[in-house]
Amino acid sequence: MRRLCLSGAGARKVMSMDTGDSMTDVFEGVRFTWTSVSGEGRKGPDSLELTFDAEHMDMALGTYVPSITAAVEQARRRDCKLKIFMNEGSSWRGISHNHPATFDTLAMDPPTKQALIADLDRFLKRKEYYRRIGKAWKRGYLLYGPPGTGKSSLVAAVANYLRFNLYDLDLSEVRYNAELQKLLIGMPNRSILVIEDIDCCFSATSREGGKERKTLARADYGHGDDDSDDCSNKVVSSSDECLNILPLNANMEWQSITLSGLLNFIDGLWSTSGKERVIIFTTNYKDRLDPALLRPGRMDMHVYMGYCGWEAFRTLARNYFLVDDHPLFPEIQELLAEVEVTPAEVSEMLLRNEDADIALLGLVEFLTAKKQGGKDSVKS
Numbered sequence: 001m002r003r004l005c006l007s008g009a010g011a012r013k014v015m016s017m018d019t020g021d022s023m024t025d026v027f028e029g030v031r032f033t034w035t036s037v038s039g040e041g042r043k044g045p046d047s048l049e050l051t052f053d054a055e056h057m058d059m060a061l062g063t064y065v066p067s068i069t070a071a072v073e074q075a076r077r078r079d080c081k082l083k084i085f086m087n088e089g090s091s092w093r094g095i096s097h098n099h100p101a102t103f104d105t106l107a108m109d110p111p112t113k114q115a116l117i118a119d120l121d122r123f124l125k126r127k128e129y130y131r132r133i134g135k136a137w138k139r140g141y142l143l144y145g146p147p148g149t150g151k152s153s154l155v156a157a158v159a160n161y162l163r164f165n166l167y168d169l170d171l172s173e174v175r176y177n178a179e180l181q182k183l184l185i186g187m188p189n190r191s192i193l194v195i196e197d198i199d200c201c202f203s204a205t206s207r208e209g210g211k212e213r214k215t216l217a218r219a220d221y222g223h224g225d226d227d228s229d230d231c232s233n234k235v236v237s238s239s240d241e242c243l244n245i246l247p248l249n250a251n252m253e254w255q256s257i258t259l260s261g262l263l264n265f266i267d268g269l270w271s272t273s274g275k276e277r278v279i280i281f282t283t284n285y286k287d288r289l290d291p292a293l294l295r296p297g298r299m300d301m302h303v304y305m306g307y308c309g310w311e312a313f314r315t316l317a318r319n320y321f322l323v324d325d326h327p328l329f330p331e332i333q334e335l336l337a338e339v340e341v342t343p344a345e346v347s348e349m350l351l352r353n354e355d356a357d358i359a360l361l362g363l364v365e366f367l368t369a370k371k372q373g374g375k376d377s378v379k380s
């Protein structure tokens with residue numbers, strides 16, 4: 001290649017070849033040459049022409065070109081801004097999703113984290129498998145645990161990992177079954193349906209202390225104006241998909257639906273679409289859920305987000321101070337084994353000072369006070 005042109009601003013830089021220039025790529029020992037061809041004269045857009053020995057035709061069409069297009073698709077998705085949609089009546093309204101959480105920054109039990117990542121990876125690769133066994137290509141996760149243990153952060157980390165948009169469904173905004181149906185059908189390929197605090201969605205009065213349902217958007221997400229700049233995930237019209245299973249009378253108010261009924265409803269709606277979709281339910285009170293939902297096969301994976309353990313603390317310390325060790329660590333490890341403290345509380349303590357020594361000392365004092373402060377906060 002004689003010349004490489006660099007264009008674009010900010011983080012998005014594009015490197016390109018001059019017209020007529022070419023470069024050679026070697027794939028599994030075979031040479032593939034790409035030449036930049038001007039559109040003028042050919043009455044078409046500028047393009048890249050691929051040249052290779054004819055004997056490698058099978059490899060070119062069967063392996064090489066698909067691997068290039070997959071890499072392009074992956075890069076495109078990485079660059080694409082994610083969005084979070086919220087329901088308004090029977091349609092979705094989207095805003096930018098800038099939540100920084102990733103699996104690297106998430107403080108949680110390492111084996112659980114690895115199991116979840118492996119499960120997500122397996123799910124992505126299994127389109128053909130789901131088609132063969134006649135099941136909707138979807139995966140359901142139930143995240144449970146006390147407030148402040150990172151359930152919402154985990155939802156964001158999953159979205160960032162998969163590069164899927166989030167659809168945060170507030171069931172209290174849904175009046176009719178038909179509205180719910182339209183919303184669910186309106187979710188495009190590669191999307192995540194999230195219903196937070198499901199224990200209070202299905203029994204409005206059961207939540208202790210009457211905690212208001214928090215939506216993801218109200219929690220931590222960056223805000224922006226809605227629909228520009230999104231990539232593939234457009235809300236689609238419901239008219240071109242048909243509904244085969246409708247467990248409720250369409251005029252009946254949705255509140256009469258059970259959680260397990262909702263899952264059947266979703267299964268019916270999505271069973272034939274062949275789209276990749278993830279469902280995430282969160283709750284602080286797993287024991288209050290409809291037992292039918294907890295039976296094997298209903299939600300594919302139950303993920304417990306617990307109090308801050310030693311490994312989770314180390315992740316937070318790395319996030320905040322880039323440290324893997326500190327003289328106060330042994331004391332903190334001992335205290336964490338005795339005191340129930342959420343990652344949110346630990347994060348809050350670490351945020352108080354930019355100096356690791358001061359912040360960690362503050363955390364030791366906080367944990368010590370919690371330990372002395374009452375039976376409630378001490379692990380039994």
Ligand SMILES: Nc1ncnc2c1ncn2[C@@H]1O[C@H](COP(=O)(O)OP(=O)(O)OP(=O)(O)O)[C@@H](O)[C@H]1O
Nearest residue numbers: 105106107146147148149150151152153343344347
């Ligand atoms: N496991 C965690 N890893 C990293 N940060 C965490 C974790 N848990 C909590 N945090 C911090 O605490 C804040 C609140 O946590 P988050 O909203 O994710 O908890 P939650 O379990 O969803 O709480 P709730 O049940 O009240 O909705 C997060 O923005 C994050 O800064």
